[in-house]
Amino acid sequence: MRKTVSFSRHSANIFFHLLTRCNLHCRHCYINPEQHGTRTLDIATIERWLALFADRHPSANVIFLGGEPTLHPDLSLAVKKARELAYASVTIDTNGYLFHDILDKTTPAEVDFFSFSLDGPRPSVNDPLRGEGSFEACTRGIAAAKVRGFDVSLIYTVSRANIDQLHAMPPLLAQLGVDRFFIQVIGIRGPWAEDAGNRETLAQVDRTAWLDVIPKVAEKVAQKGITVTYPKVFLDAQETFECAGLVADNYFIFPNGRVYRCPLCEDFPLHGLEIRDDLLVETPRVNESDLFPLSIPEGCVMNRIIQPRNLPPADAGRPDYKIACCMLKEEIIP
Ligand code: SF4
Numbered sequence: 001m002r003k004t005v006s007f008s009r010h011s012a013n014i015f016f017h018l019l020t021r022c023n024l025h026c027r028h029c030y031i032n033p034e035q036h037g038t039r040t041l042d043i044a045t046i047e048r049w050l051a052l053f054a055d056r057h058p059s060a061n062v063i064f065l066g067g068e069p070t071l072h073p074d075l076s077l078a079v080k081k082a083r084e085l086a087y088a089s090v091t092i093d094t095n096g097y098l099f100h101d102i103l104d105k106t107t108p109a110e111v112d113f114f115s116f117s118l119d120g121p122r123p124s125v126n127d128p129l130r131g132e133g134s135f136e137a138c139t140r141g142i143a144a145a146k147v148r149g150f151d152v153s154l155i156y157t158v159s160r161a162n163i164d165q166l167h168a169m170p171p172l173l174a175q176l177g178v179d180r181f182f183i184q185v186i187g188i189r190g191p192w193a194e195d196a197g198n199r200e201t202l203a204q205v206d207r208t209a210w211l212d213v214i215p216k217v218a219e220k221v222a223q224k225g226i227t228v229t230y231p232k233v234f235l236d237a238q239e240t241f242e243c244a245g246l247v248a249d250n251y252f253i254f255p256n257g258r259v260y261r262c263p264l265c266e267d268f269p270l271h272g273l274e275i276r277d278d279l280l281v282e283t284p285r286v287n288e289s290d291l292f293p294l295s296i297p298e299g300c301v302m303n304r305i306i307q308p309r310n311l312p313p314a315d316a317g318r319p320d321y322k323i324a325c326c327m328l329k330e331e332i333i334p
């Protein structure tokens with residue numbers, strides 16, 4: 001069953017970056033220490049910040065991120081605290097190296113998903129993007145998680161560099177026992193995006209290429225019994241555009257206390273909220289909240305500002321299509 005997953009009005013998602021440090025140097029990494037610092041939050045702070053959001057949004061989902069969150073020695077304690085605070089679900093995003101024996105310090109009852117990142121169906125595609133040996137480490141990590149009974153999801157970030165290899169993913173996903181597959185569109189943000197060469201080789205694919213490839217591969221993945229989610233990216237001119245910043249409760253928390261409502265804003269000091277003395281406070285205007293209500297024919301206003309190469313072609317000033325909110329997804333449940 002295919003459906004567009006509109007933004008939920010009833011649940012909140014807390015994307016909690018515990019640190020910005022990572023053992024890898026992926027070519028398209030969006031982590032920006034200039035904006036978000038190099039601090040690793042201590043466990044006492046993590047617990048207080050988890051409580052802050054649990055108070056504000058009972059039954060939110062929490063996703064622990066980094067950098068590489070398993071580099072945090074107290075990640076397992078953060079997971080236990082999230083459970084104690086009755087978060088609806090707990091996910092750990094990881095590059096697969098699974099430091100500090102995290103699989104032995106948590107249980108499948110505590111962690112809903114370990115979510116692995118892999119950008120190619122074999123080392124020759126993945127490793128030039130994510131680092132030598134990262135395919136092997138990631139697939140080994142998936143196998144170790146499955147053996148211990150954890151549910152596993154996998155994220156594939158699509159760019160011009162690897163869209164032509166996506167078709168080879170369905171058999172690999174089945175072989176690895178992956179439970180959910182997320183196709184992601186590369187974000188042209190983070191320090192790497194300042195390099196013109198990188199921007200060319202890792203560019204987002206155009207609408208024709210996206211629509212030719214992504215839905216078909218997604219169907220094949222679903223035929224293997226795996227739930228698959230991918231961003232909608234493009235809206236027909238007559239489709240309704242909505243900005244998640246106005247209608248959904250997503251929070252992207254960074255270790256320096258910045259809290260964004262829109263991931264595309266993360267390269268700029270545009271955060272609408274910040275944590276100060278363990279309180280969540282609004283930041284002075286102008287901030288991202290001033291952008292969300294702006295209505296433009298091209299759809300997402302932030303895309304227009306930071307990713308103008310993606311703008312739809314226009315006929316007599318009217319764009320042929322719109323760019324959807326990056327949080328709008330299609331989901332196929334087998
Ligand atoms: S694994 Fe994630 S945080 Fe680490 S370098 Fe790659 S994209 Fe960045």
Ligand code: SF4
Pocket residue numbers: 242243244245246261262263264265291292300301302303324325326327
């Ligand atoms: S990606 Fe665009 S539409 Fe979505 S929250 Fe950000 S500004 Fe709004």
